[in-house]
Amino acid sequence: MAGLDIGYLAAYAISLASVVVVAFVTLSLARKWSISLGPGRVAGLGRDEARRLRTGDAVFLMHLSIALGVGVTIVDAVIAPAMAGVPLLLDLFRAASVPLIVGLVVAFGWRVQRYYQSRRVGRGLGVPGGFASASTALQLVLMAAIALTTSELVLLWVPTLGWADLILDAVRNALVAAYYARPSVNLIAKFDRPLNSVSTPFNLADVIAGKTDPGAIRAGVGKVSEFSPDQSLSFDSCVEIGACEASCPATAAGRPLSPRVLVRKLSLLSRADGGGSDVLTSVGEDELWSCTSCGACVASCPVSVKHLDLIYDLRRELVSKGRLDREKSAMLANLAQSQNPYGFKNAARASWAEGMDVDTLQSNPKTEYLYWVGCVSSFDQRAQRVARALSKILKHAGVSFAILGAEEMCVGDPARRLGEEGRYQELVLQNIEKLNSYGVKKILATCPHCFNALKNEYPQFGGKFEVVYHTQLISDLIREGKVSVPPDKVQRISVTLHDACYASRYNNIFEPPREMLEASVDDVREMGRRKEKTFCCGAGGSNYWFKVPQQKSIAGIRAEEAAGTGAKTIATECPFCLSMLDDATKVSGSGMDVRDVAEIVAECI
Amino acid sequence: MSGEVWVYSESEAVASEVATAADDVAKGASAHVRMVDISSLRPTTRGSGARLLLKGPPSPEVSPAVAAEALARAARELAPLAILLGATRDGREAASRLAAKLGVGCMAEVAGLASDGQGMTGERDVFAGKVVAKVRCRFPAVATVKVGAYPRAVAQPADAQEKDVGPIPDQTKTLGREKKQAGSVDLRSAKVIVSAGRGVKKKEDLAILAELATAMRGALGCSRPLSSDLGWLPEEHHIGLTGVTVKPDLYLAVGISGQLQHVAGMKDSKIVASINTDKDAPIFQASDYGIVGDLYQVVPALRRALAARR
Known part of the structure; x- marks a missing residue:
């Protein structure tokens, strides 16, 4: 412990005090929002971070470098006096510092690039000057935190400047306490x-049963102060990392939306006047x-801001x-009058099955699966071929299934994403009643929007079914040998798969469509943005039914990316993606063929 | 006093239709019809019965807000049983303002008007014309009469009574008028639509479809990629879910594959015919007639055939 002088001790005391402040601020924020920071939660977070690490997401790696860098330097500062006596410890810290320094330098570079991007996006959106300077300030804080942490790690290699390291630590910790305690708490929560x-502002069944006073229902948020504490923690946790903006298809298409700007606007608005003004x-x-509800923003946010919750x-x-x-009111009127968003007559729903000997539940209620066709495959002549392809596969494999035919209605997703929660729940309740009346147990869907609603949203309203996506069932059938493609039937084509947001990012279905392609074509190519990082086709969030101003089409951007793989065919797994990309390839004149994975497999048997 | 049924529309042609409807109401209520003009007496008189000229508001252009105020002032004094307006864009606005000012009921866009002396009944299309609702309103009442639902009343000589309602300041000011750009279309009222899809190879080729549309006395429409993505035609030509919804007597889809996005916007057309090189194109399933062929051969042939029939 020789060589300790008063200056060093003072620096150590300041550094130690800053650590206490960080801990205190974090704990009191957690208490304020009633969030548990128990070992279970923190361990869970660790496992989740490890999972995200495996996805190899660059933004996430930077986030992790910063988080670990801060953690390592805090520990280093706390045990600093002991370090001098234990050379092995110092070596350990030095070894750990190398990858972290690399990560932090890259993170800093990314930050600078994001800063210029965010200025550009801000100009495009015409954000006011006050917003731009607040945004710049927060980004500078982030850059400072990265720079300070990097310097601390570098100083591990210059032991004579130990006291300087401690002062840097104290300054950086002050920034952490002021700016990053909240996002950390949000992340853990x-x-x-x-x-x-998806948040549910009211439960229609309770209203009908008289358990909820309809007059007390408030769907929607008009003032920032009306957001729930959970939501305000979300927008107050944004530290302008910009991952959302970088992955947002609406921003990429030059639409008037950046998830980062939206979230920050809400945060600034809540501080400006207590959140009382009209959002x-x-x-x-x-x-x-402009939002397609693709979820790229939410999935990419390293601090778990839930943008979609706010947008809905x-x-x-x-x-x-x-x-x-x-257009929007016509869609809702169609849902009200025709129970489908297009205004077609439901009586024609089963027209795709003519001559295919497909049972309806009315004629054969004892089947294993109900095939929930969905409105697009019921009415879109092109998507009807997907329904026929699936039927061909199921019949080939001897899977028993039936459809609802004229009795099928919209699942409700377009209404919910548009923000018409009442119409959505009305459809949900009617559908659940019908499904239960037939004693349906297993549902098969070819539309990921139907699939997601039936699987993840219906249970909340009392509809509990086993819901399977067509790619899951078909890939299972292939694996079990019930569907097999003879070698001479394998298609000699190059195919790239476009993951549907609601199948992949929303429901973690990544491998089944790939297994289908591996079994049926000889050349499968991958796009850069795939699986949980897939890029939207532009139709989600009800965007299929209306227009928003944009500079480029989202589907066009995606079709270009697909063409970049050199593949001649785009394989889709969602009827909306099929339609959007089909249009986009016609516009670009790339001549690419767009087909559902089920169609590709069906052609091989 | 014996009751009166007033008729007002900023359009003379519509006023004469509304007069016919007013006759039906007057008959049931044993009332008289009075044609109301504001600011200036119309040069010709159509419709039955007497006339009332409201003087005072600015002339010559009477905005719906001013018309509503003038009618309200006169009505408070003269207490007509009913005031019928034409369901034009201006008429709808004037009627709703007028009913609010008088605190009376307003029946919107009605036809089949009748009266039992206590009030009047009318029929209006609801749910996009799928259902006819019968509505009733007690006197005094305001209504807008569906345009085109009644024949025009025959012109009759009439004595004009004048009434000064005082000056009414107009809150709105017309800053200027601009003509719609050449080639602007109203697809919703077109009887024949020739619609272009991505089968058209380049923008210049749209000319042959525009010519065909003119020869068929129809309008030119298109599918989404042409207007929204390629920008070959203005958005007002775009037929589909995110564009205009049309129901012409004849819809000719040229080089359109027939996605739901498009079909949902034209499914109610009386006759659908389509031209496409791909015999499996989904549009054929939504068509009454189909030609499998290259539009660059079929369209000129159609033009020649139409010319030969002239």
């Missing part, structure tokens, strides 16, 4: 909340309609105020 969970004076209608509540406000244009 929400890291394991699934992307497919819609700061947030534009098209800004909200603001859309609900627009709906309750009747701020809907002709």
Whole structure:
């Protein structure tokens, strides 16, 4: 312990005090939001971070470098006096510092690049000057935190400057306490909340049963102060990392939306006047309609901000105020009158099955699966071929299934994503009643929007079914040998798979469609953005039914990426993606063929 | 006093239709019809019965807000049983303002009007024309009469009574008028639509479809990629879910594959015919007639055939 002088001891004391402040601030924030920071939660977070590490996401690696860098330097500072006497310990820290320094330097570079991107996006959106400077300030704080942490790690190699290291630590810890305690708490609270969970402002069944006073229902948020504590923790946790903006298809298409800007606007608005002013004076209608609900923002956010939760509540406000244009209100009117969003007659729903000997539940209620066809495959002549392809496969494999035919209705997803929660729940309750009346146990879906609603949302309303996606069932059949492609039937084509957001990112279905392709074509190519990082086709979040101003089409961007693989065919797994990419390839003139994975397999048997 | 049924529309042609409807109401209520003009007497008189000229509001252009105020002032004094307006864009606005000012009921866009002396009944299309609702309103009442639902009343000589309602400041000011760009279309009222899809190889080729549309006395529409993505035609030509919904007598889809996005916007057309090179194109399933062939051969042939029939 020789060589300790007063200056060093003072620096150590300051550093130690800063650690105590970080701990105190974090704990009191957690108490304020009633969030458990117990060892179970923290261990769970660790496992989740490890999982995300395996996905190899670059933004996440940077986030991890920063988090671990901060952690390592804090430990180093706390045990600093002991370090001098134990050379092995110092060697250990030095070894750990190398990858962290690399990660932090890359993170710093990424930050600088994001800063320029965010300025560009801000100019495109016409954000006010006050917003831009607040945004710059927060990004500078982040850069400072990275720079300080990096310097601390570098100083591990210069032991003579030990006291300087401690002072840097204290400054950095002050920044952490002021800016990063909240996002840390938010992360611990929400890291394991699934992307497919949607807030439910009221329960229609309770209203019908008289358990809820309809007059007390408030769907939507008009003032920032009306957001729930959970939601305000979300927008107050944003530290302008910009991962959401970098992955957002709406931003990429030059639509008037950046998830980062939206979230920060809400945060600044809540501080400006206690959150009492009308959100819609700061947030534009098209800004909200631009969202395709693809979930890339939520999935990429390293601190678990839940952007979609905020957007849905603001859309609900627009709906309750009747701020809907002709296309949106026509879609809702069609749902009300025809129980499908297009206004077709449900009597024609089974027309795709003519001549295919497909049972309806009415004629054969004892089948294993109900095939929930969905509105697109019922009415879109192109998507009907997907339904026929699936039927061919199921019949080939001897799987017993039936459809609802004319009795099928919209699952409700377009209404919910648009913000019409009432119409959504109305459809849900009617559907559950019908499904239960037939004693349905297992449901098979070819549309990931139907699949997601039936699987993840219906249980909350009392509809408990085993729901299977068509790619899951078909890949199982292939694995079990019930569907096999003879070698001479394997298609000699190059195919790239476009993952549907609601199948992949929302429901972690990654391998089944790939297994289908591996079995049926000889050349499978991957796009850079795939699996949980897939890029939207532009139709989700009800965007199929309306237009928002944009510079490029989202589907066009994706079709270009697909063409970049050199593949001649785009394989889809969702009827909306099929339609959007089909249009986009026609526009680009790339001549790429777009087919559902089920069609590709069906052609081989 | 014996009751009166007033008729007002900013359009003379519509006013004469509304007059016919007013006759039906007056008959049931044993009332008289009175044609109301504001600011200036119309040069010709159509419709039955007497006329009332409301003087005072700015002339010559009477905005719906001013018309509503003038009618309200006169009505408070003269107490007509009912005031019928044409369900034009201006008429709808004027009627709702008028009913609110008078605190009376307003029946919107009605036809089949009748009266039992206490009030009037009318029929209106609801749920996009799938259902006809019969509505009733007690006198005094305001209604807008569906345009095109009644024949025009025959012109009759009439004595004009004048009434000064005082000056009414117009809160709105017309800053200027701009003509719609050339080639602007109203697809919703077109009887024949020729619609272009991605089968058209380049923008210049749209000319042959525009010519065909003109020869068929129809309008030119298109599918989403052409307007939204390629920008070959203005958005107002875009037929589909995210564009205009049309129901012409004849819909000719040229080089359109027939995605739901498009079909949902034209499914209610009376006759659908389509031209596509791909015999499996989904559009054929939504068509009454189909031609499998290259539009660059079929369209000129159609043009020649139409010319030969002239």
